[in-house]
Amino acid sequence: MRSVLIGLIWLLVSIGAVQAQTLQSILQTHAEEVAKPSRTSVDVLLDSLTQSDLPQVPKFLESWAERNVWREKSSGGFFIATAADDMLTLQDVDTGVETTALPNDYIQIRPNGGVRRMIGLALVQFQLSEPDPVRRRAALDSIARRGDAEQLAPLITSLEGEDDPALLKRKQELVIFLTARFGDTAQARISALKALSGYTSVEARAVLNQTLATTSGVAPQAPAGNIARIIDPTDDPQSRYAQLVAADLAPAIVTPAEIRAALEANVVEGRAGGIPIAQLGRDSLRIQAYTALSDAGLVPPLVTPQAIDAALAKHVFYEVYNETDSSITGAARATLDSIETRVGWAQTLDLGLDGLSLASIYFLAAIGLAITFGQMGVINMAHGEFIMMGAYTGYVVQLVIPDYTVSLIVALPLAFIVTFGAGVALERLVIRYLYHRPLETLLATFGISIALQQLAKNIFGTQARPLTSPDWLGGALVISDVIQISYIRIAIFVLALIFLLLLLYILNRTRLGLEVRAVTQNRGMAASMGINPDRINMLTFGLGSGIAGVAGVGIGLYAQVTSEMGAGYIVQSFMTVVVGGVGSVFGTLAGAGLIGFLQKGIEWLNPSNTLAAQTYMILFIILFIQFRPKGIVAPKGRAAAD
Known part of the structure; x- marks a missing residue:
């Protein structure tokens, strides 16, 4: 009976001790360490806090690190407090009950940078298992910024209860990174270093470079x-x-x-x-x-x-x-060499995608000129202004229709109609009187381009106007850590492909296309066959201008919409048509590819000076024309003789 009584007494004492275990009691046990923490001894207090399993510990650690913990002078109690209007709003560390008091009766606890870093390390253990995934993500970001050996164990422990696939993948990735740097054994570190061969991220390479620091x-x-x-x-x-x-x-x-x-x-x-x-x-x-x-x-x-x-x-x-184990540095060097090889190939592919994207933009800008200049032989210096008119048409449509997807669907055909009409008007009023007079045509269209730019400034002002893309065109397609391309560039590529197929169909499968080719090759013979050359010239010029307007909508989603935006594409458009081969749609495509890839390649060699890259590109084009004056796809038959 006596032993049973002693046991009951011990149980009651134990229960009372558990109930008495509060955060305030732990802080009072280590009161001096809380009030004047030092980096060399604060770990004892942190161990007591993390082992207590009290739910209020994470909030206290966050407040302590942010210097929001105050101590009452008279009682020595600790509170979480915020100062405002010469008053302190105090919060009990256990119950959360709020009171107010004058700051003169309290002392603010100010841990230094080293102590705050150790508090942050202890806080990570709680944040990794927080119910809120945002806080777990923040903890992982903190580990990624300042990896430490002490974070490895709690990170591994948190893997089991993680239910978010993205966060689980990130945790597993960070476990590999930390093990590669702070693993307990050489074999564990070597295994983690070899596992890094599957990554090409900057973080993975940073881990390897830290291991290979000299x-x-x-x-x-x-x-x-x-x-x-x-x-x-x-x-x-x-x-x-x-x-x-x-x-x-x-x-x-x-x-x-x-x-x-x-x-x-x-x-x-x-x-x-x-x-x-x-x-x-x-x-x-x-x-x-x-x-x-x-x-x-x-x-x-x-x-x-x-x-x-x-x-x-x-x-x-x-x-x-700095790493003394040669087997570890050997594994790190082999992995880094493998990653750098893969990154090199990935960068080459990424550069190729950039070149393809730029070639698509140049093709869109030049495809209308391929008709007016390539098929008709008209030097239209106002071609860039038709691109500008199309972009401004898209801007006006967005002012009327706020839904960006619907406005884009409406803007594309409307831009074609507007610029088609403008092209027909230009051909009827000016161009028709200047056929076979290239110098007068060049001067006239150059003057018209200046007039159209000034008209756009008078209507829309000199500030750039936004042509906003729909949400589904936002962001980028991420293929890997190195390779990515924006959805807008993909959309421009698709648009260029559609126009290529559409133009080929018009020129090869429709009556208009056959008549255009007939007038281009032999105007007199076409007229004797009942074709009206003046009507065909009007429709052809209008078609080229309309395509330029649609290209303006696509380019406006990528570039700024200003009155001078067309001037930035007129030189590249002429170069694209001339280099590819005058009068050939496939030649225009080849010319756009050559110029786009060439410009991106030169920019990669000289990334700090894009103007120099364009200068080198023009010099290359001049030399290319000297050796192949008729372009990549030279015309054949009667057109070649002309």
């Missing part, structure tokens, strides 16, 4: 250890000798200013080093005087080029890995 050194002999490489000092003798001087392995080089100061300090009876002061204006005599002083032991000796070479030859310059 420290430069110099010694009379090659040291033992995990040597990364032996450096040839003759590649940069000046900096290598400076490294010797910094390591106290060689005397410093005496500068001309130091030589002059030494001579001034050792003037005796009007001479320095036995040479009269009046003669020390020559470098050779100053060196001679300084050498004399050096031989007398009055100044440090000069370091000659021969002495530098001898000192470099006597020492070994090296880089040693």
Whole structure:
């Protein structure tokens, strides 16, 4: 009976102890450490807090790290508090009950940066298992920014209860990253390093580069250890000798200013080093005087080029890995080489997609010109303004129809109608009187382009106008960490492909297309067969202008809509048509591809200067035309003879 009574008493005491276990009681046990935390001893308090399993601990840690914890002077109790209007709003750390008080009765706890970092590490253990996925994501972002060995264990523990597939994948990724850097055994780290070969992200490469971090050194002999490489000092003798001087392995080089100061300090009876002061204006005599002083032991000796070479030859310059285990650095190097090879191929493919995207834009801009210039031989310098008119048509439609998807569907045919009408008007009023007079046509259309630009400025102003794409065109198609392309560029590519097929159908399968080709090849013979050349010229010019207007809508989704936007495409459009082959749709396609890929390739070689890239591209095009004046797809038959 006595033993049963003792057991009941012990159980009641234990229950009372559990009930008495509060956050405030833990803080009071470590009161001095909470009030004046230090990085070397705060881990004892953090261990007590994390092992308590109290639900209020995470909030307290966050407040402590943000310096929102205050201590009452009289009682020594700790509160979560915010200051406003010369008052403190206090919150009990256990119950959350709020009160207000004057700040004079409390002391704000201000942990330093090192302590706050350790608090953050402890807080991660709670955040990784938070019910809110946003907070779990924030914890993972924190680990990604500042990875630490102590985060690995709680991260692995949190994998089991993670129900979000995206967060689970991210946690598994971070486990590999942290294991590669902080794994308990060499084998665990090597396995994680090999697993990184499946990644091409910047984070993965950063982990490998941290593992392969080196420290430069110099010694009379090659040291033992995990040597990364032996450096040839003759590649940069000046900096290598400076490294010797910094390591106290060689005397410093005496500068001309130091030589002059030494001579001034050792003037005796009007001479320095036995040479009269009046003669020390020559470098050779100053060196001679300084050498004399050096031989007398009055100044440090000069370091000659021969002495530098001898000192470099006597020492070994090296880089040693900070990681001492060669098997780990070997695995990291092999993985990094594999990743860099894959990244290189991915960058090449990404550059190819950029070139394809730019070629699509140039093809859209030039396809209308391929008809007016290629089929009709009319040099239309106002072609860019038809692109501008199409873009502004799309902008006006969006003002009337706020739904961007519907407005885009309406804008495409409406832009064709507007610019088709403008093209027909231009052909009837101006172009028809200037056929076979290229210089007058060029000057007239150039003047019209300036007039259209000014008209657009008067109507819409000089500020860029937004042509907003629908939400489903927002973002980018991400193929990998390196390869991605925006949906707008994909849409422009699809639009260019549609116009290519449509134009081929019109020219090859419709009566209008057959009549256009007939008039292009032999105007007189076509007229004798009952075809009206004037009507065909009008419709052809209108068709080319209408296509330019639709291209303006597509380009406006990608570029800024301004009155000068067409001028930025007129030169590339003419180059596309001429390089591809005048009068050929496939030639225009080939020309757009050549110019687009060429420009992106030159920009990749010289990324800091896009203007220089365009200049080099134009020079290349000029040389190309010298060797192939009729373009990539040369015309055949009667058209070639003309």
